[in-house]
Amino acid sequence: MAKRRQEPSNPGPNSGPKRFEGYADQQKSQAEPTTRPSDEVETDVELRLANPNRVATNSAPSPTARRPATSGKTDWRGAPRAGRALHKTEPQEEPTADRSEDQDEPVAGRGRRRDSDKSRSFVARVAPLEIGDGGCVLQGWEGRLSLSGAVPGERVNVEVFERDRGYRQVNLLEIVERSPDRVRPPCVITELCGGCAFQEMAYTAQLEAKHVSLLQHLDGLCDPSQVGPVRGLTRSTGYRTRLLMPAAPRSTRPGDIELGFYRQHTNELIAATGCPVQHPLTLAVLAMVHQVLRASNMQASTTRRGDNGWLHGVSIRVDPAGESTELVLIGRTHKVPGGEVLVERLASLPTVNGVHLTTNPERSSYLYGEDFSPLAGSKRTIFHLGGETFHLSPGSFFQTSAEGAEKLVSTVLELLPEAFDCLADLYGGVGVFARLTRHRWRRAVVAESNPRAVEDLRHFLKHVGLKGLHVVNGRVEETLEHSLKHRPDVxxxxxxxxxxxxxxxxxxxxxxxxxxxxxxxxLKSFVRDAALLIEGGYLLVRVESVDMFPHTSHLEVVARFER
Incomplete structure (x- = not known):
């Protein structure tokens, strides 16, 4: 698999629960009673969402609890005085850096209001879920405004702040018309984090909305009957097997550090060590790593001049099937504070079979450095997929949703011919698809540009071997002639x-x-490429999709073209 660096009112004639595979209808138990008085619903939502500085707790608030509005005053870290949910990594007067991958236009988030901000409020309708968008988008706005905490189809009262450099911040003040698809989110800081834009939308509704959006994007490319149902996960929580968490100081005391996620479009860290979409094994390892780092007086880095902090963050990748863990420390230099003692403690933690280091002299929005160095344990970690074992080094791509990866593999195998002579697996990564289809082809070529993935695949071929499989290292467009020289059937x-x-x-x-x-x-790049392939003489005969990451706008699409 290649590297990755992320309800219209008329849903259609095929809508309904039968559309979704592999998902038990447990969402009904999570939905709030529809008979709840509307004043309690809107008051609770307004208090919960209009106060972005609310401190995260370990339990969900009572459905009818009344919380007084806070003054928004913060302590020296930029965190609410009542708790430590947010942690500042830059001086307040400095402009915040963008944390979104797509920053071609102003984005909206939930930051604090400043005296210099210009604001206005209005009521708008939340647009249908759009695959690839960062979150909910408001209809009828001259520019793109996105916000969290809303559900597609709802009418909401929002406040928009015009900030520096055209940046627009949107706060949800009130839900004027509540969607029947609204449920209580499993995460208590979802309105601050922004990583899961649709947690307050029932999962079955998310799947239906993604199917409708997919049909709209494919309009004119194929017949709707050729587009299969969105294949959802059995559970919409606990599915992520990899996390990347920045570190930040909680105080000036050595070892007093926090691990979490950045608040939307800011440099403020939210403590998220109980993230409900992470796999339980990931969270268990994170808790142990956090404890060891604090006991070792580890200091987190910041972007301030003269900062002596070393730790930028940690990366944890787990294999639930084999209960193995890859742990990567991300620091300023190759000299790890705490030395061998710290590394040995981390390597001795349950399930951790390898500790690695990547360095970045300066802290930035992209934490990883260029290279990875093994510190202790195995150089490669074993991961299971499709009945096969894959020995991966840090930096080699592997899907971060265990069940989603299995569904994706089964979908690909379903759409491939049962037998053929030659396969060209382009953007092939560590050779997942080539290896899992080895009984169908006589010869196969895997083309991949990531040197770490190529090294892992060649390591497999050297020690295990797979007759007829060849590796091409380089960019696909530059090595295409070599990759296709055997005239592949697929x-x-x-x-x-x-x-x-x-x-x-x-x-x-x-x-x-x-x-x-x-x-x-x-999806948008696929639509572009599909149009070129169709213009060149191919027919798009079947499209399937897998919801790899519930509560987000992402969707994995598998399409078969034929001459």
């Missing part, structure tokens, strides 16, 4: 979110393979 494409390079599409059209299978994590 070409499998699994590009990053930006899709295929134009040269790659042109080369595929010239090669004229009978079957193309496209695995897409970026």
């Amino acid at each position: 070409v499998l494409l699994d590009p990053p979110r930006g899709g295929c390079a134009p040269q790659a599409i042109q080369g595929l059209l010239e090669h004229d393979a009978p079957v193309l299978l496209y695995v897409a994590c970026g």
Whole structure:
């Protein structure tokens, strides 16, 4: 698999629970009673969402609890005086850095209001869920405004702040018309974190909305009957097997550090060590790592001049099937504070079979450095998928949703021919699809540009071996002639979110393979590439999709093209 660097009023004739595979209808038990008085609903939502500085707790608030509005005053860290949910990593007077991957236009979040901000409030309708958007979007606005805490279809009262450099911040003040799809979110800080924009939307409704959005994007490319139902997960929580958490100081005391996620479009850290979408094993390892780091007097870095902090963050990747864990420390230099003692303690934690280091001299929105160095334990960690074991080093891509990855693999196998002579697996990563289809082909080529993934695949071929499998190291568009020299019957494409390079599409059209299978994590780029393939003579005959990441706008799409 390749590397990754992320309800209209008329849902259609095929809507309904039968559309969703693998999802027990437990959401009904999570939904709030529809008979709840409307004044209690709106008052509670207004108090909960209009106060972005509310301190996160370990339990959900009472449905009818009344919380007085706070003054918004903060302590020296920029955190609420009542608790430690938020932690500041930059001086308040400095402009905040963008944390979104797509910053081509102003974004909206829930930061604090400043005296210099210009604001206005209005009532708007929340637009239908759009695959690839960061969150809920308001209809009827001259520019794009997104916010969290709302559900598509609701009418909401919002306050918009015009801030520096065209930045717009949106606060949800009141829900004027409540959606029947609204449920209580499993996360108590979802309105602050923003990582899961649709936690307050029932999961079955999310799947239906994504199906409708997918049909709209594919309009004109294929018949709607050729688009299968969205394949959801059995559980919409506890599915993520990898986390990347920045670190921040909680005070000036050595070892007093916090691990969490950045608040939307800010540099403020939210303590999120109980993130409900993370796999329980991931959270268990995180708690142990956090304890060891604090006991070792580890100091977290900041962006302030003269800062002596070393730790930028930690990365944890787990394999639930084998109960193994890859742990990566992200620091300023190769000299780890605490030395061998700290590393040995981390390596001795349950399930941890390898501790690694990546360095970045300056703290930035992208924490990772260029290289990874093993500190203790195994250089590679074993991961299971599709009945196979994969030995991966840090930096090699692997899907971060265990159940989602299994569903994706089964979908790909379902759409591939049962037997063929030659396979070209382009953007092939560590060779997941080539290895899992080895009984169907006689010869296969895996093309991949990530040197760590190529090294892992060649390590497998050297120590285990797979007759007929060859590896091409380089960018697909630059090595396409070599990859296709054996005239493959099937070409499998699994590009990053930006899709295929134009040269790659042109080369595929010239090669004229009978079957193309496209695995897409970026829908808009897929639509662009699909239009080029269709214009070049291919037919889009079947489309399936897997909801790898519930509560987000992402969707993995698998499409089969034929000549």
